[in-house]
Amino acid sequence: DTGVSQDPRHKITKRGQNVTFRCDPISEHNRLYWYRQTLGQGPEFLTYFQNEAQLEKSRLLSDRFSAERPKGSFSTLEIQRTEQGDSAMYLCASSFGRLDEQFFGPGTRLTVL
Amino acid sequence: AQTVTQSQPEMSVQEAETVTLSCTYDTSENNYYLFWYKQPPSRQMILVIRQEAYKQQNATENRFSVNFQKAAKSFSLKISDSQLGDTAMYFCAFWGDFGNEKLTFGTGTRLTIIP
Numbered sequence: 001d002t003g004v005s006q007d008p009r010h011k012i013t014k015r016g017q018n019v020t021f022r023c024d025p026i027s028e029h030n031r032l033y034w035y036r037q038t039l040g041q042g043p044e045f046l047t048y049f050q051n052e053a054q055l056e057k058s059r060l061l062s063d064r065f066s067a068e069r070p071k072g073s074f075s076t077l078e079i080q081r082t083e084q085g086d087s088a089m090y091l092c093a094s095s096f097g098r099l100d101e102q103f104f105g106p107g108t109r110l111t112v113l
Numbered sequence: 114a115q116t117v118t119q120s121q122p123e124m125s126v127q128e129a130e131t132v133t134l135s136c137t138y139d140t141s142e143n144n145y146y147l148f149w150y151k152q153p154p155s156r157q158m159i160l161v162i163r164q165e166a167y168k169q170q171n172a173t174e175n176r177f178s179v180n181f182q183k184a185a186k187s188f189s190l191k192i193s194d195s196q197l198g199d200t201a202m203y204f205c206a207f208w209g210d211f212g213n214e215k216l217t218f219g220t221g222t223r224l225t226i227i228p
Contacts, residue, residue, distance in 0.1 A: 003157075033215070042117075042204045042218030043158075056215065091158070098214060099146070104158040 004105035006092050012111045013082055020078045021108045025094030032075050033102060034067055035091040036060065043091055049075060082112045115140040115207050119219035126195055127227050133180075134190045134222045136205030146208040147181065148216070149190045153201040161203070164188065192224075200226045 005024045013019050025032050030051055035043035046065070047057045051072035061067075064082075069075040079086055089109050093102040116139045126132040138147070149161040164172045164181050171179050176196075180189045192199055205219040 035216075040220070042206075042221050043216070045215040045217070048215065058215075093158075099208075101160050101163075102216065106157050 004092055004094050004103050006090075006105040006108050008108055009106060010109045010111075012113065014113050015082060015084060017082055018078065018080045019082060019110065020076055021090055021092075021110075023075045023077070023092030023094075023105060025074070025092070026103055029094035029096050029103075030072070031095045031097065031100075031102075032069055033093045033095075034075070034077050035093065037089040037091055037107070038087075046077075046090075079110075082110075084112045086110060087112045115142070115145075115209060115213075115217050117205050117207050117217050117219040119205055119222050121222045122220070123223045123225070125225040125227055128195060128197060130195055131191060131193045132195055132224065134192075134203050134205075134224065136188045136190070136219055138186050138188065138205070138207050140186070140207065140209070142210050142213065144210045147179075147188045148206040148208065149177070149179070149188075150204045150206055150218075151199075151201045152204065152221075153198075158204070162190065195226050197226050197228060200224060 007022045033048040034046040037043040047067050049069040052069050064080045067077045089107040091107045092105040095102045118137045145166045147164045150158050151161045152158045162174045162177050176193045178191045202221045204221045206216045
């Protein structure tokens with residue numbers, strides 16, 4: 001297993017455009033998490049899935065953000081009508097169970113011009 | 114809601130020396146877990162060590178150990194015999210009980226090991 005992968009690694013977009021990121025977790029990991037990390041800060045929780053069910057969403061996740069995990073495998077995070085404040089590193093992590101170690105992906109760095 | 118505070122934005126230490134990174138947290142929960150994560154430059158975040166709040170014994174993983182003071186809500190990380198590969202951002206993180214199942218991270222400490 002090659003670990004958690006994320007695509008793309010970098011995304012530059014213009015304000016107002018929509019972007020979509022993909023996360024492929026470690027196979028057989030039931031839980032998948034999305035975090036956002038801005039410069040000089042620790043990651044902030046956005047949302048998480050248990051299999052295909054989205055169980056919790058942070059208040060940080062405005063209605064412009066949507067995440068899916070069809071069939072409980074990969075996940076996508078879409079940001080509509082991007083704003084400059086959305087510029088950040090978006091991290092994905094997966095774990096087998098609730099208290100198991102979370103393995104992080106390399107992140108997708110989003111720059112909104 | 115819980116908060117995690119790391120008051121040392123940057124630290125540096127000579128190779129082979131020992132360094133301690135500080136972390137304090139605030140929570141009203143009794144059952145929780147604490148973690149130290151390492152984020153090397155341009156590399157993925159990895160788990161260094163974890164501590165269950167119900168365990169009195171401090172966790173140890175090779176050169177890494179913690180000093181967990183539950184009453185003081187303090188959770189420091191000690192790195193012994195520091196190596197160049199220990200250069201990284203270190204994040205302290207909190208995981209709550211049922212209904213609060215997400216990692217809350219501190220702002221991090223940038224650690225540089227000097228050859």
